[in-house]
Amino acid sequence: MLHADLDSFYASVEQRDNPRLLGRPVLVGGGVVLAASYEAKASGVRTPMNVQQALRLCPHAVVVPPRMHAYSAASKAVFEIFRDTTPEVEGISIDEAFLDVGGLWRIAGSPVEIAQRLRARVRAEVGLPISVGIARTKFLAKVASAVSKPDGLLEVPPEGELQFLHPLPVERLWGVGAVTARALHERGIRRIGELAELGEGPLAAAVGPAAGRHLYALSRAQDPRRVDTGRRRRSIGAQRALGRRVRADDEIEAYAHGLADRLGRRLRAARRVCRTVVLRMRFDDFTRATRSHTLPEPTDRDAVLLHAVRTLLTAALPLIHERGLTLIGLSLTNLDDADSMQLTLPLEARADSTLDSTLDALRDRFGSDAVTRAALLHRGTGLTVPMLPD
Structure with missing residues (x-):
C-alpha cells in the first residue's frame, strides 16, 4: 500500500504559482487559516486558527486569499498521475489517497521504485511536493507518510512494523x-x-x-482493510460561518437557500438522490444542534429540498433568537443512485430538461456565481471547498 499526501496543499499551490512566496511563511484564508506552509507551522500556526492569532505567532507571514479553482485543478492533475500509476486508487480527500501497488512488481518494480517515480512525476508535472508512506496496511502507510513529512518517502517493511x-x-x-x-x-x-x-x-x-x-x-499493526475504489459518500454537506454579528431572519434564510442550491447541484452532478435533509447550527456559546427532516420519497429537486430547509429553519428560529447563530450548515443523507430510484405514480420518466438542470448548465459553463438568488446579491455564496467526486 502507498499513502500519498500532498504537503500543505493550498499553501504549496500558492508558493508554486507565486515564486515570491517560496521559502516564506504563507497563510491561506481570510478570518480563519485554511492552510499554512511549513515555514508558518514552524512558528506554531495550525489550522483552523484565527488569522490574527496566527499572525501573532508568525508576524512575518504572508496572508493570501484562497483560490479554490486552482486547488481543484491541481488535485485533478495529481489524481490523474495516481490513476496512471495503478487502477487501485482510493481517494480520501482532494490531497491524499491510498494506492494498492501490490500487483505491479513485474511491470513497475518494487513499491519504493513506484513511489519514487510517483513523487518525481507530481513534482515535475504539477509542481507540488508530496509525501508517500509505504507499508503492508493502510493504517501503517498513512502513519509512515505523516512521519516522512515534509516532502518525504518512508517504507515500513513487514518485519519492522x-x-x-x-x-x-x-x-x-x-x-x-x-x-x-x-x-x-x-x-x-x-x-x-x-x-x-x-x-x-x-x-x-x-x-x-x-x-x-x-x-x-x-x-499490533493489524488492519485488514483493502483499497476501496468504489466507495461513495454516504452524505454530502456544506456550511457557512456567520461570525458573531446578529443576523436577520431573512439573511439566515438566504444563506440556507444558497447552501441548498449548492448541494442540489452536487446531487444532480453525481446522479444521486437523497431522503433526509439535516440542518446544522452552531451557536454563540459554541454549542451545536441539528434538526432533520425525512422526505416521503428520494429527490434531487431544488424546490423539494428548499421546502424541507424552510421547514427546519422556521422550527429552529426561536432557538436561534435565544442563543445566536454563528454557523449554519446543511447535510443531505440517505443517499441513493438516481438511476435506481423507485418510480411513483404516475409512472412517468424523469424529465432531462428542467429549471434545475438548466441552471446547473449555466453555472458549469460560466461559474458558480453566474446565476444566484436575489437574496444573496452583495452577500456572496461563500467559499466552495474543492472535494473529490460525490
Whole structure:
C-alpha cells in the first residue's frame, strides 16, 4: 500500500504559482487559516486558527486569499498521475489517497521504485511536493507518510512494523482524539507500545469495548482493510460561518437557500438522490444542534429540498433568537443512485430538461456565481471547498 499526501496543499499551490512566496511563511484564508506552509507551522500556526492569532505567532507571514479553482485543478492533475500509476486508487480527500501497488512488481518494480517515480512525476508535472508512506496496511502507510513529512518517502517493511509503530505517541492511532488520549494518559499510556502491552481487556475497560478492540488491533499493526475504489459518500454537506454579528431572519434564510442550491447541484452532478435533509447550527456559546427532516420519497429537486430547509429553519428560529447563530450548515443523507430510484405514480420518466438542470448548465459553463438568488446579491455564496467526486 502507498499513502500519498500532498504537503500543505493550498499553501504549496500558492508558493508554486507565486515564486515570491517560496521559502516564506504563507497563510491561506481570510478570518480563519485554511492552510499554512511549513515555514508558518514552524512558528506554531495550525489550522483552523484565527488569522490574527496566527499572525501573532508568525508576524512575518504572508496572508493570501484562497483560490479554490486552482486547488481543484491541481488535485485533478495529481489524481490523474495516481490513476496512471495503478487502477487501485482510493481517494480520501482532494490531497491524499491510498494506492494498492501490490500487483505491479513485474511491470513497475518494487513499491519504493513506484513511489519514487510517483513523487518525481507530481513534482515535475504539477509542481507540488508530496509525501508517500509505504507499508503492508493502510493504517501503517498513512502513519509512515505523516512521519516522512515534509516532502518525504518512508517504507515500513513487514518485519519492522512493530519496531516502527510502538515508539510513536498514541495520538498517531486512528480513533484517538483529545478525549481518548486524555483517558489513556491518565492511565500512564503515552506510547503505542505501552497500549499494546496493556492488552485488549484492560483497554476496553478504559475506552469501551469497540474502541478497545479497534485500538488494540492497530497497536499490533493489524488492519485488514483493502483499497476501496468504489466507495461513495454516504452524505454530502456544506456550511457557512456567520461570525458573531446578529443576523436577520431573512439573511439566515438566504444563506440556507444558497447552501441548498449548492448541494442540489452536487446531487444532480453525481446522479444521486437523497431522503433526509439535516440542518446544522452552531451557536454563540459554541454549542451545536441539528434538526432533520425525512422526505416521503428520494429527490434531487431544488424546490423539494428548499421546502424541507424552510421547514427546519422556521422550527429552529426561536432557538436561534435565544442563543445566536454563528454557523449554519446543511447535510443531505440517505443517499441513493438516481438511476435506481423507485418510480411513483404516475409512472412517468424523469424529465432531462428542467429549471434545475438548466441552471446547473449555466453555472458549469460560466461559474458558480453566474446565476444566484436575489437574496444573496452583495452577500456572496461563500467559499466552495474543492472535494473529490460525490
